[in-house]
Amino acid sequence: MNAPISTVREGDVLVVTSNNPPVNALGAAVRQGLDAALTEAAGDDGIKAVVIICEGQTFFAGADITEFGKPFVEPSLPVLVDRIEASEKPVIAAVHGTALGGGCEVALACHYRMAVPSAKFGLPEVKLGLLPGAGGTQRLPRVAGVEVALEMATKGDPIPAAKAKDVGLVDRLASEGALRDEAIAYAREVAGARPLPRTSTRDVTVDSATFDTFRKANAKRFRGMDAPAEIIDVIEATAGKPYTEGVQRERMSFMKLMMGAQSAALRHIFFAERKAAKIDGVPDGTEARAIKKVGVIGAGTMGGGISMNFLSAGIPVTIVEMQQDALDRGTGVMRKNYEATAAKGRMTAEQVEKAMGLLNPSLSMDDLADCDLIIEAVYENMDVKKEIFGKLDRIAKPGAILASNTSYLNIDEIAASTGRPQDVLGLHFFSPANVMKLLEVVRGAKTAPDVLVTAMTVAKKIRKVAVVAGVCHGFIGNRMLMPRQVEATNLLLEGATPEQIDRVHVGFGMPMGPFQMADLAGVDIGWHRDPTRIENIRDALAAEERWGQKKGAGFYDYDDKRQPSNSPRVAAIIEDFRQKTGTPQHDVTDEEIVERTLYTMVNEGAKILEEGMAQRASDIDVVWVYGYGWPPYRGGPMFWADGEGLKKIVAGLEKHGFEVSALLREKAEKGEKFN
Numbered sequence: 001m002n003a004p005i006s007t008v009r010e011g012d013v014l015v016v017t018s019n020n021p022p023v024n025a026l027g028a029a030v031r032q033g034l035d036a037a038l039t040e041a042a043g044d045d046g047i048k049a050v051v052i053i054c055e056g057q058t059f060f061a062g063a064d065i066t067e068f069g070k071p072f073v074e075p076s077l078p079v080l081v082d083r084i085e086a087s088e089k090p091v092i093a094a095v096h097g098t099a100l101g102g103g104c105e106v107a108l109a110c111h112y113r114m115a116v117p118s119a120k121f122g123l124p125e126v127k128l129g130l131l132p133g134a135g136g137t138q139r140l141p142r143v144a145g146v147e148v149a150l151e152m153a154t155k156g157d158p159i160p161a162a163k164a165k166d167v168g169l170v171d172r173l174a175s176e177g178a179l180r181d182e183a184i185a186y187a188r189e190v191a192g193a194r195p196l197p198r199t200s201t202r203d204v205t206v207d208s209a210t211f212d213t214f215r216k217a218n219a220k221r222f223r224g225m226d227a228p229a230e231i232i233d234v235i236e237a238t239a240g241k242p243y244t245e246g247v248q249r250e251r252m253s254f255m256k257l258m259m260g261a262q263s264a265a266l267r268h269i270f271f272a273e274r275k276a277a278k279i280d281g282v283p284d285g286t287e288a289r290a291i292k293k294v295g296v297i298g299a300g301t302m303g304g305g306i307s308m309n310f311l312s313a314g315i316p317v318t319i320v321e322m323q324q325d326a327l328d329r330g331t332g333v334m335r336k337n338y339e340a341t342a343a344k345g346r347m348t349a350e351q352v353e354k355a356m357g358l359l360n361p362s363l364s365m366d367d368l369a370d371c372d373l374i375i376e377a378v379y380e381n382m383d384v385k386k387e388i389f390g391k392l393d394r395i396a397k398p399g400a401i402l403a404s405n406t407s408y409l410n411i412d413e414i415a416a417s418t419g420r421p422q423d424v425l426g427l428h429f430f431s432p433a434n435v436m437k438l439l440e441v442v443r444g445a446k447t448a449p450d451v452l453v454t455a456m457t458v459a460k461k462i463r464k465v466a467v468v469a470g471v472c473h474g475f476i477g478n479r480m481l482m483p484r485q486v487e488a489t490n491l492l493l494e495g496a497t498p499e500q501i502d503r504v505h506v507g508f509g510m511p512m513g514p515f516q517m518a519d520l521a522g523v524d525i526g527w528h529r530d531p532t533r534i535e536n537i538r539d540a541l542a543a544e545e546r547w548g549q550k551k552g553a554g555f556y557d558y559d560d561k562r563q564p565s566n567s568p569r570v571a572a573i574i575e576d577f578r579q580k581t582g583t584p585q586h587d588v589t590d591e592e593i594v595e596r597t598l599y600t601m602v603n604e605g606a607k608i609l610e611e612g613m614a615q616r617a618s619d620i621d622v623v624w625v626y627g628y629g630w631p632p633y634r635g636g637p638m639f640w641a642d643g644e645g646l647k648k649i650v651a652g653l654e655k656h657g658f659e660v661s662a663l664l665r666e667k668a669e670k671g672e673k674f675n
């Protein structure tokens, strides 16, 4: 393998180039190469300045995450960045792509930073449960101020080059395509400048109120997470102290987080997300079909949300409804959603018009004839779906991909209503479809490999995290939700309250518990609509129009600000069912709630794996983190189960009389893990 770092002299400037695809991660060979280049520059009187630049898609996108937890190789990144800053000759960072984590820290250690306008700077370590560990917590507050440093390091979102320039992180912008030349010219310009601007020697202005204000403002967002709190503590404890003292504290905290369970879980999710894109059983080199135009059937909440994904990615969409008023309502909602995003400053008015301009509303399915991908998003009814797919079979051009957004129904049965089952698959979006990251790609028995590859490619284009699922009731996510719902309701009958169960789930790190979720989604979803037929607690609530937040009453009562409170009426309904069913009561402990609502999910996940409905355990974790708000710092249900110990999970399931998955039992007996 070629060395990733090469040097070339351009007159009196040494250009140090990294070529370490795909993202120029700062692995051992890169660090060693950079170190050697600094030695070369120091030892050559003919060199007056150094430019560090990267080839390929990006500047260094961070430390090499695959090295974490492995034996340490010199030089470390913290030592290397200090060496860059200590150089007696000016070092210029020439940035394109994403200067992330360690990459941003390398740039911060350079004396001058130049970037093309499309470049981005970020400290995403927090998303891996870590903190910037190569001087980032020390140099960024010195360069851009404490507020910017807190924001970037605790939230992990990158900022564009123009903003980076505004906050002082970039000294000069370069023209796209001319970075190397302009960085060399910049290097010549500053070659004789002395003293060199060394970031670590700058002062930090500290206002002690800043930290508490920031903590308070973000308390909800950072709930349950170790890294953001540690980052704030480190910056607070070290701002105003000498750099050498600050980096020591930074290192200690970095190591503490690195050894912690949360970082292990978040690193698992990082790799799981990327692994999910790889499909078993698809021949190498399978090419994706071109998707230049998309059709969506149904302009309801789902159809509208699905369409917005494509419009935002610049792909034209033809959206079809049966009635003009429904079509107008649907497209009106889409426009309103875009305008709301623009009002928050996350889109310009031109971008809104551009996206809406790509939308072609229609009342005729015949208008889908030129679409490369058609997604059906009508209500869940097999007969209706079969009829639509039968029609599509006659209308769609040869090679068009026909997808259903069903959340439960059998894709093979839908595919059989066409003469081209190889072109049919499920694309299960999650509501709100323009926001939620997850996409379940449901592989039918006859779905062609290139159709699957196309689905994964398109998913990436519309910025979804796609996971392949097999055909089974509810696929991966909703199938695992079912035992949770059943047990949550059983627990109510046996003596628990909705708020107790929700509290346990929220305490675990879920955004909301099962009953809060029911109230948000609508208690009447899937209800048979007969108020006289009351077979369970949910029927009773629905019959009284306690449909959740939208009605001001559901499992909770809501005030006019949608603040929930415990409902005496719900307590009475539950009591009534306890009497009617003669269910014996007991004190339900929090532990029992975990065992019956979370262990059962793991058990279902194991059955899904056993049946080959998910390709790998980590895919299940991705589904739950991106589709249902499972706390990422717990790594998804299967990763979490590994940490709990599979023997303990089996024992918990057996205690309550559940049928244990054979795979789960086997793994527990062998002392194995899912991941």
Ligand code: 3HC
Pocket (backbone or CB within 6 Å): 022, 023, 025, 058, 061, 062, 063, 064, 065, 066, 077, 098, 100, 101, 102, 103, 105, 124, 125, 128, 130, 131, 132, 133, 134, 136, 271, 274, 275
């Ligand atoms: N280390 C090792 N491998 C990495 C990596 C990293 N920092 N970043 C990405 N990769 C790998 C991915 O695993 C993937 O591998 P695969 O092809 O085998 O699946 C490949 O690079 C391509 O990655 P993506 O599919 O994510 O490519 P995209 O083009 O979609 O995105 C990116 C590029 C924005 C750079 C994205 O990969 C990313 O966000 N990477 C992580 C950045 C990060 O977290 N950096 C901080 C690291 S921690 C650190 O720096 C600690 C320091 O403070 C001491």
